[in-house]
Amino acid sequence: MPRSNTNTTYGSVTRGFHWLTALLILAIIPLGAIANDLPYDTSEQLARKAWLFSLHKTLGIAVFLVALLRILWALTQTKPAPLHPQRKLETLAAETVHWLLYGSLVLVPLSGWIHHAATTGFAPIWWPLGQNLPLVPKSDSVAAVAAGLHWILGKVMVVSLILHVAGALKHKIVDKDATLRRMVTGAPDLAPLPKARHSRTPVVAAAAIWVITMAAGGAAGLYSGHSTPTPTPAALAEVFSDWTVQEGSIGIAVTQFGSTVEGSFADWTADIAFDPQVVSGPSGTVEVQIAITSLTLGSVTAQAMGPDFFDATQFDTATFSADLMTGVDGYTAEGTLTIKGQTVPVTLPFRLSLVEDEATVDANLTLDRRSFGIGDNMNDESSLGFDVDVVIALTATRTTP
DSSP: OOSSOOSSSOOHHHHHHHHHHHHHHHHHHHHHHHHHHOOOSSHHHHHHHHHHHHHHHHHHHHHHHHHHHHHHHHHTSOOOOOSOTTOHHHHHHHHHHHHHHHHHHHHHHHHHHHHHHHSOSSSOOOSTTOSOOTTOOSOHHHHHHHHHHHHHHHHHHHHHHHHHHHHHHIIIIIIOOSHHHHHHTOOTTOOOOOOOOOOSHHHHHHHHHHHHHHHHHHHTTTTSOOOOOOOOOOOOOOOOOSEEEEEEEEEEEEEETTEEEEEEESOEEEEEEEOTTOOSEEEEEEEEEEEGGGEEBTBTHHHHTSTTTTOTTTOOEEEEEEEEEEETTEEEEEEEEEETTEEEEEEEEEEEEEETTEEEEEEEEEEEGGGGTTTTTOOSTTTBOSEEEEEEEEEEEESOO
């Protein structure tokens, strides 16, 4: 059986690429649809949903790589002539659908891959290629555009696939010709065909369909992300204290399905009283109020606000109240942290650098989410780790001498 195409039929390599792609597509489309509709209220449900999405993504990368190899092979091959060149409109339609499918096999998985790379957390890709892509930042806006493109281009792929299958069945049942047989067995008994001239019109037509489709997606607002309802932001009271925070951050990191997901709180206040002259013992107090709804946590932000986690609708603020202690080994903040109505004793070591009336502080702390009733429906670490790493950095200036 010849590996290469001829003017009459397709070689074994082309046919192998065709049917491998068909099997992957027939698996990947229902996987994505099923995974998208599954609930994730319990640890088992979330693990099942993530597993199916991981399989969907992993097969998607396989489709992308196979498509690239298939296109490179096609560029080196003779394109078999159409069996009915006199049917110009039918030939134009068939070749346009072929180009739409070729484009889909690259653009649909690529847009999905970009969306995955632009977000953090949930359903890793299993290929040993890493979870990121060069030149693709972690960005909600990039992820929203990629997700919108993935959705609408996927619809074009499905429609093109239906038209492709319908055309093949039409040739088999109505025309009773060798079109389908050429892709199944190679149709070695087919008589030579006149050499065909392949027009660029199908390529232009397919490109026009892509442009119109993507423009329609933009007009429909598909690239602006999902409008997920969020709890009303907590109104934090303005703070007047001895030390005023000029800049700072409170970041957290969790482990989900073996991958680190990082986030931060955008809205928080700190009421600080501190005497740098104290060399040992109590040297001040601190009270930090954190607006829970200001948290961004990659692709799982909305999930984190839910009742099984922060329950931000009921508990929109976290509070850390502590005495500042100065010792020979450094500084600590010894007090309590209240999250989701649960108050837990916490000792926070921190590093302090003082230059005249400016203080720079950084600290690291590891908390157990179970202490605050967060993720009680996930009672093992297979889907969500118990540890939450907290990273604090701030610069404050003294407002009272």
